Amino acid sequence: MSLDPVLSVKGLTVGYRTNRTLAPVVHDVSFDVGPGQVLALVGESGSGKTTTGHAILGLLPTNGEVISGSIVFRGQELTALNPKGWREIRGRSVSLIPQDPTVSLDPVRRVGHQVEDVVRLHTDLDADARRERVHELFALVGFDDVERRYGQYPHELSGGMRQRVLVAAAVAAEPDLIIADEPTSGLDATVQKQVLDLIDSLRARSSTSMVLVTHDLGVAADRSDLIGVMRNGHLVEVGPTAEVLANPRHAYTRHLLNSVPSRLSVRENRGSVLAARKTVIEVADLHKDYGEVPAVDGISFHVRQGETFSIVGESGSGKSTTARILAGLTTATSGRASVLGSDITALSRSEFRPLRRDLQIVYQNPYSSFDPRFTVFDVVEEPLRSFQKARWGRRRGNVDRVAAALEAAALPADFARRHPRELSGGQRQRVAIARALVLEPKVVVLDEPISALDVSVAAQILELLQRLQQERGLTYVFISHDLSVVSAISDRVAVMQRGRIVEQGSVEQVFSNPTDDYTVRLLEAIAGRELTTTRGTP
Structure with missing residues (x-):
């Protein structure tokens, strides 16, 4: 060599x-x-x-x-x-494996034809041989039934499958x-590991x-x-x-x-303290069906006041659907979900409305939930206006409360005059947190709140969330597919697979001694595990 x-x-x-x-x-x-x-x-x-x-x-x-x-x-x-x-x-x-297969693949062409384009441009193979080469490539990237995959469109494949198509195209000419x-x-994490293992094996060839x-x-x-x-x-x-x-x-x-997430010292030895507190969320045999497909299939758990309870699992496991039910954005098919003493599965939309003062949600991508015409002040003030009889005009009290919420989210006061498009991803997430805090809620549901953020910005948001919890006694339901983040912020965790909870318990118990094979696979798929276990508090 x-x-x-x-x-x-x-x-x-x-x-x-x-x-x-x-x-x-x-x-x-x-x-x-x-x-x-x-x-x-x-x-x-x-x-x-x-x-x-x-x-x-x-x-x-x-x-x-x-x-x-x-x-x-x-x-x-x-x-x-x-x-x-x-x-x-x-x-x-020289070839490229791009980041986003949704953008990189033509939505109106079959994926087999798109990979075949690369073979046609860089080899002298005839049409039959090119098709056979694509079949070979699809087998190399781990597809079964390669002829069926050849004829599918991007929207018929999962995110991991689409990424495999891009890998097949990148290695087609053996660059x-x-x-x-x-x-x-x-x-x-598990799909990430599969794709990276695939790239490694193809490179080694x-x-x-x-x-x-x-x-x-x-x-x-x-x-x-x-x-x-x-x-x-x-x-x-x-x-x-x-x-x-x-x-x-x-x-x-x-x-x-x-900045790499690690087990934070404040999470240690809280079990006995939390066990003495009252339960603020109780879910029993909760179901949510879409047609004949169960998205949530008979799950049960409880969350105590001041606790961070995380729900983890892969895409399609049902964790975000559970979050939306708790936040009153999706109705359950059956079962019971009690939040702050109210059975939300029995409440109408109008009956649920008063509960929103005490129950707020922070989304993965806050920008899509902001009105682009609003300033940051407007975004944060919106929950206050929605609960005030006077729909127009800003009361002095609102100005003070918005300023206090921005300060709590570690944002300068002059950010109130800016528009969300003028902010970074981390700053926009802080605005989303300020909006959730302005009504002084008791429970906050966080749906993948840092998955799109850089590692150091994510660390700052995690630190902010923990500080706010300590100062205000907030209860968090934290939804994530990133187990290293979950290990850093959670008291207890539930692992979901195909709509069911396969394991739950304290973070120490689940991460150190998992009892379900699926949990073991999730833990084994964490990238850079030595980094998440040896570094100190950010």
Whole structure:
């Protein structure tokens, strides 16, 4: 095997042109990737890692350009390629696994035809041989009944299946280098592990090198030989993964590592304290059917005042449906759910309304639940207006209460004048928390509240939630597919699979001594488990 790098990036500076100004966003980045090696580029949103990956592939947007530096692949300077040169190399020798299969796959074409396009462009195979090659690729990525999969449309496949189609397309021409841009972002832990295992096995077949762009330090820890840490467009640290994670030299690398969810000390030894408190949520034999399909299938649990009770499971397990029932957004088919002494399954919409003062919900994507015309003040004040007889005009009391809610969510007072589109993802989630707090509720349902956030921003939100719980005695029902986050914030946990609770108990009990095989599989699928168990409190 040649010792020369497959990819050598030297002094790469990339910028985006706005009007007549070319503003650099990636600055003087240098690294090498050897044959069969995986380099993970990690960092938060806006760090420049995706721009670096797109520059390597020649896929910068029309206003983006390489300002200076060199990108050499197998001895060939890529920055000098014209469109024809890129067509010859991209897909055949260098390929991309994009982040979002929903966007990357054509919704009106069969997935088999889309993968066959790659084979047609980069081989001399005839139509029958191309179809056979796609069947072979689908078998390699773990599909059964490959002929049926060949003829399906993207919407007929799960998220994990769609990602497998993208992997099949990326490896179709057996490239020497793969750029994987957040290839498992948004996938459940078990599906993520399956996809990453698949990529690893396919790479091993032909010693393919890879640049893995990810914000998930656990994935980087498990799947890379080298790691490069990016911040504000600069590569602040690069080296062997084990060495960087064990002995980070840069303060920002240490900050990222300290942001990885860990078991927080405040969660320890709370069992006896909580056991003495009253029950504020009690669910018994709860069912929710959609047609003949049971989304929630006879679950039972209780939550005590001041407790964080988490519900975990993969997509389709029923956890979000349970959250929506508790929040009064979906009606149960049968069973009983009591919240703060009221059986919500027996309440009409008008009868449920007074309970909303004490029961609020925070969504995964707050931006979609904000009126884009509203300022932050309007967003946070909305729950107050909905419970006031005077529908128009702002009372002085509202101004004070909104200011107090923003302060509690660690947002500056001047944010009240901004619009949500002017805020980052983490700031918008803080606004959503402020909106939930403004009525001073007793129970908050949190449905995947940090799944779309960078690791350090997620750590700040978790810390905020715990502080608010301690100060206000809040009760949380926390919905998540991320077990490392659940282990950090929860007192007790219920594990859901196909609408049923297969296991529940204290976090220590369930995570240390799981009794159900499904729980074991979920725990084994956690990426970077050594990071989540050895780091201290953020």
